[in-house]
Amino acid sequence: MYAPAAATNAEREGDFVSRHVPVLVDEIVDMLVTRPGAVFVDLTLNGGGHARAFLRVLPADNAYIGLDRDRKALDRARSVLAGFGDRVRYVYGNFADSAELLADYRGRAANVLLDLGLSADQIADPARGFSFTVDGPLDMRADTSAGVTAATVVNTLLEDELADVFYRFGEERSAKAIASAITKARRTVPIATTSDLVEILAGVAPGVGRRHPATRVFQALRIYVNDELGALETGLPAAVDLLAPGGRIFIISYHSLEDRIAKERFRRAVDEGLLELVQKRVIKPSREEISVNPAARSARLRAAERL
Ligand SMILES: C[S@@+](CC[C@H](N)C(=O)[O-])C[C@H]1O[C@@H](n2cnc3c(N)ncnc32)[C@H](O)[C@@H]1O
Numbered sequence: 539m540y541a542p543a544a545a546t547n548a549e550r551e552g553d554f555v556s557r558h559v560p561v562l563v564d565e566i567v568d569m570l571v572t573r574p575g576a577v578f579v580d581l582t583l584n585g586g587g588h589a590r591a592f593l594r595v596l597p598a599d600n601a602y603i604g605l606d607r608d609r610k611a612l613d614r615a616r617s618v619l620a621g622f623g624d625r626v627r628y629v630y631g632n633f634a635d636s637a638e639l640l641a642d643y644r645g646r647a648a649n650v651l652l653d654l655g656l657s658a659d660q661i662a663d664p665a666r667g668f669s670f671t672v673d674g675p676l677d678m679r680a681d682t683s684a685g686v687t688a689a690t691v692v693n694t695l696l697e698d699e700l701a702d703v704f705y706r707f708g709e710e711r712s713a714k715a716i717a718s719a720i721t722k723a724r725r726t727v728p729i730a731t732t733s734d735l736v737e738i739l740a741g742v743a744p745g746v747g748r749r750h751p752a753t754r755v756f757q758a759l760r761i762y763v764n765d766e767l768g769a770l771e772t773g774l775p776a777a778v779d780l781l782a783p784g785g786r787i788f789i790i791s792y793h794s795l796e797d798r799i800a801k802e803r804f805r806r807a808v809d810e811g812l813l814e815l816v817q818k819r820v821i822k823p824s825r826e827e828i829s830v831n832p833a834a835r836s837a838r839l840r841a842a843e844r845l
Pocket of ligand 1: 558559560561581582583584585586587588589605606607608611631632633634653654655656657680769770
């Protein structure tokens with residue numbers, strides 16, 4: 539099983555050592571298209587965890603194009619992947635815009651990767667406000683230079699709108715009660731931090747089993763703030779357009795809302811004669827992988843080949 543080597547000096551950014559472990563690496567490596575002179579397009583580069591693993595096994599003349607909408611993550615990738623020199627090109631932007639951003643690579647990619655969601659490094663960074671376990675400003679924007687923060691969302695949306703966000707993007711059964719508690723609390727003082735929100739939620743929503751009561755609300759806000767499902771709906775067909783004939787697309791999702799879109803889009807592309815599934819069934823991490831990287835437990839991989 540893939541185990542990331544300890545970070546070398548070239549892979550450290552100052553004192554920063556990544557806590558993100560790329561998932562399902564061996565499973566993807568087994569399916570990679572390896573051709574001389576090929577292009578790999580990674581639409582969710584982050585700190586370059588998958589990139590580092592794939593660059594090691596791809597032919598040395600393959601180029602690796604890494605895109606992300608988080609500038610801080612791209613900077614980390616630059617440092618981690620420095621040893622691969624000009625084989626790697628870095629692109630800042632949203633993969634929903636990849637038809638324009640990556641127009642030069644249309645029809646040229648041997649492999650395309652979408653590893654959705656957030657990395658452990660983004661979640662653990664208190665300044666980003668993604669985690670209910672660390673106190674920080676309630677921001678949640680993947681691209682901190684654009685859009686509205688989660689604090690603005692919880693302080694300004696109408697009660698019904700908030701309930702809709704929690705229900706649609708968090709599948710939260712207590713959505714109405716939570717929205718009501720939030721609108722009541724914000725009348726006294728605006729909600730500014732992750733802890734402010736967690737305190738309100740703890741009073742309303744029971745956790746299920748070992749799940750923290752804030753899990754679904756934080757997921758819903760993050761999806762809403764970053765329009766994650768909209769980006770996937772637009773980005774997936776654009777990602778398929780990047781593939782050369784025989785090229786393969788890999789999508790890793792972490793919750794059922796994303797996986798549903800991936801499954802449906804793949805089915806449509808198969809019906810249209812654009813793609814063929816590489817594996818009929820969704821691929822899950824092995825028990826062994828989950829035991830060393832519990833964050834991998836919800837990962838689901840789908841792979842398809844361009845006809
Ligand atoms: C799970 S992490 C990827 C981890 C990476 N594969 C690795 O092994 O290091 C997901 C990354 O996708 C980025 N991302 C999510 N949605 C995006 C979008 N619509 N456009 C561009 N980047 C996006 C996030 O900023 C994050 O860096």
